[in-house]
Amino acid sequence: MEKSEEFPELSDTNWLCDFAFAVDIFSHMNELNVKLQGKDQFVHDMYTNVKAFKSKLVLFSRQMSNKSFAHFPTLAVQKEAARCAKKYCKSLDDLHREFCRRFCDFEKIEKSLQLVSWPLSQDPESAPQELQLELIDLQSDSVSKQKFKSLKLNDFYASLNETTFPNLRRTAQKMLVLFGSTYVCEQTFSVMKINKAHHRSKLTDQHLRSVLRIATTKLTPDFDALAKKGDQQHCSH
Numbered sequence: 001m002e003k004s005e006e007f008p009e010l011s012d013t014n015w016l017c018d019f020a021f022a023v024d025i026f027s028h029m030n031e032l033n034v035k036l037q038g039k040d041q042f043v044h045d046m047y048t049n050v051k052a053f054k055s056k057l058v059l060f061s062r063q064m065s066n067k068s069f070a071h072f073p074t075l076a077v078q079k080e081a082a083r084c085a086k087k088y089c090k091s092l093d094d095l096h097r098e099f100c101r102r103f104c105d106f107e108k109i110e111k112s113l114q115l116v117s118w119p120l121s122q123d124p125e126s127a128p129q130e131l132q133l134e135l136i137d138l139q140s141d142s143v144s145k146q147k148f149k150s151l152k153l154n155d156f157y158a159s160l161n162e163t164t165f166p167n168l169r170r171t172a173q174k175m176l177v178l179f180g181s182t183y184v185c186e187q188t189f190s191v192m193k194i195n196k197a198h199h200r201s202k203l204t205d206q207h208l209r210s211v212l213r214i215a216t217t218k219l220t221p222d223f224d225a226l227a228k229k230g231d232q233q234h235c236s237h
Contacts, residue, residue, distance in 0.1 A: 013078070013079065013080045014080065016078055016080075017078045017080050017081055018084075020072075020075040020077075020078050021072065021074075021084075021088050021091070023075075024071070024072040024073065024074045024075050025060075025072075025091075025095075028053075028056065028071070029053075032049060032050070032053045036049060036050075040152075042117075042154075042175075042176055042178075043106075043113065043175065043176075043178040043179075044113040044114070044116065044117040044175065045117075047103070047106050047110070047113060050106075053099065054096060054099050054100065054103075056071075057092055057099070058096060059071075060072075060092050061089050061092040061093055061096070064089045065085065065086070065089050067081075067082045067085050069081060075088075112171060112174075112175055113175055115127060115131070115171070116153075116157075116171060116172045116176065119135060119138055119148070119168070120145060120148055122135060124136050130167045131167050131168055131171060134164070134165045134166075134167055134168045137164060137165070138160075138165065144160070147159055153172075153176065154176050157169055157172040157173070188212060188215070191212060191215045191216070192211075192212060195208060195211050
């Protein structure tokens, strides 16, 4: 049996174009997905990637309407690509609208996210009144500027004097504690599923709690100190 008979879609130029378009757009979406994964990502970093992807969709749609397939290499080699361009423009526009709808809540806190992520470049006059004087003090402090360059964002705000920058610290805490992703939760459940198998029926809840704590902690155990402590306890008997 020939492939064309077993898989009639391979002889359908419209189906091949649709498939090629799907390959390319899912490739772009997969790149976004990878950027949104991982630990230690703050909401403003993730939202920046989402905003960039929305801008890319606008560019894709505009280029597609001009029958330009620069960012769709799989679709570009299809003979019927130009004829189907209008249909794909609509798909890209629909996808852009859906992204805007799903992430519309972030637009309400976008200014706060920008302020927290780049406090040294913010215009104090455009900031909330309770933060204006603190921003001026922060931007005038050379030590704080150096700390901002060398420390992680959460460590930077933790290093700020609570008496001098109370409102700025409070605003940063509200933004930095937001969960931007369920990645860590999913990773923890994966660890639990691997460890709590039916072959390990003697694993108690306390054991599982300890396993999850070890798997998700950022702390590195001091094995030498633990070994010495164990030797001391052994010698005491």
